[in-house]
Amino acid sequence: MFIDGNVAEASDGGRFDVLNPATGEVIASVADGTVADAISAVDAASRAAAPWAATPPRARAEILRRAFELMTERAEELARLISLENGKAMPDARGEVAYAAEFFRWYSEEAVRGAGSLTTAPSGANRILVQYQPVGVCVLVTPWNFPAAMATRKIGPALAAGCTMLLKPASDTPLTALAMAELLHEAGVPAGVVNVLPARRSGAVVSAMLHDPRVRKLSFTGSTEVGRLLLREAADQVVNTSMELGGNxxxxxxxxxxxxxxxxxxxxxxxxxxxxxxxxxxxxxxxxxxxxxxxxxxxxxxxxxxxxxxxxxxxxxxxxxxxxxxxxxxxxxxxxxxxxxxxxxxxxxxxxxxxxxxxxxxxxxxxxxxxxxxxxxxxxxxxxxxxxxxxxxxxxxxxxxxxxxxxxxxxxxxxxxxxxxxxxxxxxxNRGLVSDPAAPFGGVKQSGLGREGGHEGMLDYLEAKYVAVSW
Known part of the structure; x- marks a missing residue:
């Protein structure tokens, strides 16, 4: 695991194997996070929340830009890791790394373009001042099919907005997420801002985090069936949710x-x-x-x-x-x-x-x-x-x-x-590819809630605050 800037073992010493889909053979084992580990990760993210939210947008932008550069420098190494644990062909893996890195570059540019507005109330009685603030501690749950891109598509806007987070990667592909955590640490992300928690006990671990009142955001990519369950879990604490669910x-x-x-x-x-x-x-x-x-x-x-x-x-x-x-x-x-x-x-x-x-x-x-x-x-x-x-x-x-x-x-x-x-x-x-970090990605009906990518992607990690003021 990667918690509070450090590599850690599970609190009960548990581990699980990661397989190579091309052979069925074990290629690594990783810590199997527990509920106690999940709360420790929330502790770390909560401690880091106020300082990271107060970090100037330009400083956050420079860290994201450095993360993009590091991913680009290590593209071949990351592509091979993705191919080993996910099984995808190397051309697809290289394409994923390039796509994933672009989210860091895009949100390094968006970080300094925060929204806000000042208007006059129709009655003329006061001004309407609207500013946007980080939503807070986020739980990010990602699937196995794009282990790098699905992580950066959430981490990038969350960091740009000033949020701290806990990433729960899919159990089939945790190695890429752990590599990303170390890369972000090297890029200058402070301890506790990004935490990565692999776990086979996904339901219990994610539920524990969603029921912690310090967690204010859930972003999930996965099946519609699991999305429905997580929406029910999130309802108990009225957690802000974004869902990128199934497609047909x-x-x-x-x-x-x-x-x-x-x-x-x-x-x-x-x-x-x-x-x-x-x-x-x-x-x-x-x-x-x-x-x-x-x-x-x-x-x-x-x-x-x-x-x-x-x-x-x-x-x-x-x-x-x-x-x-x-x-x-x-x-x-x-x-x-x-x-x-x-x-x-x-x-x-x-x-x-x-x-x-x-x-x-x-x-x-x-x-x-x-x-x-x-x-x-x-x-x-x-x-x-x-x-x-x-x-x-x-x-x-x-x-x-x-x-x-x-x-x-x-x-x-x-x-x-x-x-x-x-x-x-x-x-x-007349195109067979739609995904682009600069475009809002998401669906309607039972394919999800909210959008990832584009300017809209960062808004999903911000809350609007209205101040009525007269002068």
Missing amino acids: APFVVFADADLDAAVEGAMVAKMRNAGEACTAANRFYVEAPVAEEFSRRLAERMSNLVVGPGTEETTQVGPLVNLEAVDKVDSLVRGAVSGGAKAIIGGERPDRAGFFYDPTVLVNVQPEAPILREEIFGPVAPIVVFDGEDDAVRLANDTEYGLVAYVYTGDLARGLRVSERIESGMIGL
Whole structure:
């Protein structure tokens, strides 16, 4: 663990193993945090809160800038660590490190641009002075699929806003978070401002922190199911919450789209991190006149991908994170096939060690198939044929989720019209990638609350204070 500026063991001496998904072998063991450790971390963050909030914005900005520089200098080392514990191919791991570092650079720039306003009350009786102050001690809970980026996307704005924090990383990928803690310490983050607490006992540890009255903020990235539980926990102390939850992204291809561009976009939207992303294209809706040709081209591209251990330079698709992930993907594919779908490539686990699943393209998928209702989180593209704009919008909106959607069309007016009608927090219009530290990332419906990134991301760590004043 990393608490109050120091590496520490769990209070009861407990540890747990971290596995390499490519082999299933143990690569390290880390401290297994307890409830007592969680409260110790809250103690440290609480002690550091007032001094860090009083630190000049420029000083906070310089620390964040130094963190960006250190991440950039150590990009290859961090990418290899991510690949070892997460399994992703090295090109994806390098891309994640570059993306993650950008949050430190962006928020080093935002730290000195704090919001505030002064207006006159409509009655003329007084002035309305609004200033923004740090929300306080934050609990940050991150997933395993982007262990660096999901951490910096929360740490960056929290530091810029003047908050202290406790980061609870996913148990599958704690090593990257611990490396980030030491990097931030080297960059000049004072002791107690950033604390990292790996723990297998996630529910008990996070619950203990959320019920401590000194904790005033929860930022969680993960499944909608766990998000619902944490919202209930946060309600007991009325903790300010931000939630980036599950997705079920539709990828809509109209007949007038540039098919070459659509296939390229599909490869990015579907296959980045082997499909293990909340922004991954989960459902492909292709207009009837081009459905067969698009399916053929996508299958050809996916069949040529090199599957292997993420740390090998030739690998393009690494293993999934664990055996449970493989079992889920396999179950969804088998269910779709038994319901009438056909796998034109893939559709099974390869006969090799590790947690792998073959890149798969399914056609003739029934609209009611479970694979279209759940996050696949794997290298599987189910394709459904549609007829007309209204049909496309209806199918795209037929989900409880609303994180991101992708639309390909040669008609800009149609693209913007459909983007307005689709119920989603983000739209990739003729683009297979939407994530950007300078843009507000988040969803609607059951895909979450609040936004990360952009100017909006720092506002999530600030509270507005209104002062009525006359002079």
